[in-house]
């Protein structure tokens with residue numbers, strides 16, 4: 389069996405299945421707590437995030453944002469002279485960011501921290517038991533304290549006639565593309581679709597169409613988000629077909645030359661009332677399927693939800709057990725790397741406490757309880773303009789019967805925004821729980837707003853009273869002064885009420 393572990397060894401305190409950042413984090417936490425740990429990874433330590441998702445996508449998005457900033461900045465615009473980014477240079481840098489898919493440094497980090505790395509496919513084979521298969525060989529290993537599952541998700545391919553047979557690009561292809569097709573149709577209007585559209589167009593796709601049945605781009609966010617992103621996409625020459633179902637996909641010549649290379653000849657995507665869009669590649673970006681099939685859940689009597697996720701309690705423990713933990717996307721809570729790493733820190737504390745026989749205390753903000761998912765996870769969508777949000781939207785707060793007051797305004801008149809770009813377009817909204825006078829949600833759209841988000845996350849998670857926020861003074865001239873303008877508007881609204 390490949391790996392760095394004595395093949396005769398068969399027992400550890402903690403066994404982790406899946407080596408993306410959540411799996412790495414809990415391995416380090418458990419090892420630092422003095423527990424012996426084996427991390428089982430079937431592919432590369434670093435996982436989807438490092439090689440196929442967050443990191444390669446951001447490596448392509450940041451140069452595109454920078455180029456857009458340049459063409460909106462007199463004095464720098466002239467240097468760019470209308471050109472798009474140098475795709476070959478951006479893709480080369482992307483490959484450096486993903487370490488050319490070499491996981492040596494991630495494995496070394498584990499080994500330096502006394503985490504044993506076992507290469508192979510892990511599968512539960514009964515309580516505290518994991519079967520690992522690699523290269524046709526299988527062995528069973530056992531955990532004295534905990535088994536942790538973090539096997540993530542895969543891209544969904546909806547049952548649209550002809551789609552699967554056309555071998556569409558999926559998220560791994562578009563994040564690891566080696567060729568820039570001239571014409572692309574993106575099926576979907578969510579996070580992957582919006583980010584991918586930004587870098588596809590930025591890297592030189594000439595005809596780009598997004599198609600999906602929903603009303604708005606990023607439909608789960610505040611309504612103004614989709615409107616502003618749509619306007620920016622259309623201004624950049626991207627065609628967006630909202631409210632448009634995809635009927636059929638066909639491709640005469642299928643020739644899958646591997647991830648990130650064209651998978652065949654022309655593709656025809658039939659949409660709406662029969663309109664046919666012809667492209668060189670079609671990308672499917674319609675959500676994720678959890679990797680819960682064939683990980684042996686049935687051997688310990690655990691069922692998945694209808695969508696294939698595994699429900700856990702707020703200690704990230706599978707109910708009815710004190711040894712089986714689930715982290716990251718497989719929980720279905722928030723499909724985000726930072727939330728998976730947060731799960732790992734919470735579960736890491738729980739495992740260490742249980743191993744030491746310490747009770748899990750129930751005080752507010754104790755380290756053993758996942759609070760952040762309940763209040764709404766922070767997320768940045770790195771299209772241009774960026775979208776940054778945390779907590780509940782107004783609609784979600786109303787659904788929870790929270791007495792809501794909202795304040796919403798654009799960035800006009802804010803000197804930091806005038807300085808940031810010649811034509812800064814952005815908008816922000818705070819959702820306030822009127823009874824408690826604390827924020828329950830915040831959304832920002834605009835260039836550079838990702839850096840505004842953590843202040844909002846602190847305010848929401850810390851339940852900072854609005855009167856206290858008034859004393860948190862934003863520096864001049866930054867775009868953070870949006871906070872000042874929103875709070876002043878709230879004050880005026882209240883005075884007028």
Ligand SMILES: Cc1cc2nc3c(=O)[nH]c(=O)nc-3n(C[C@H](O)[C@H](O)[C@H](O)COP(=O)(O)OP(=O)(O)OC[C@H]3O[C@@H](n4cnc5c(N)ncnc54)[C@H](O)[C@@H]3O)c2cc1C
Nearest residue numbers: 406408430435436441442509510539540716717723724725
């Ligand atoms: C295109 C794209 C961009 C994204 N960008 C961002 C972003 O900017 N920020 C953000 O927060 N989130 C982003 N996400 C989401 C983020 O990638 C996921 O939330 C995160 O990777 C989830 O971590 P995970 O541990 O649950 O699973 P994964 O990252 O999917 O990792 C699972 C690991 O487990 C391994 N594995 C699976 N089954 C087994 C098994 N049976 N045995 C052994 N090993 C196994 C896999 O090989 C893999 O290494 C993005 C997602 C996509 C698709």
Ligand SMILES: NC(=O)c1ccc[n+]([C@@H]2O[C@H](COP(=O)([O-])OP(=O)(O)OC[C@H]3O[C@@H](n4cnc5c(N)ncnc54)[C@H](O)[C@@H]3O)[C@@H](O)[C@H]2O)c1
Nearest residue numbers: 546576577578579580581600601602673674675723768769
């Ligand atoms: N920056 C980030 O934080 C980041 C970036 C990328 C992905 N992610 C994570 O990855 C997850 C998956 O992203 P995603 O964009 O694949 O899913 P999503 O849930 O964000 O969006 C799915 C989109 O597909 C559309 N859709 C669904 N079925 C369809 C069909 N049959 N035909 C056409 N359109 C259809 C939906 O209307 C929606 O617009 C997200 O939950 C997100 O948390 C995060």
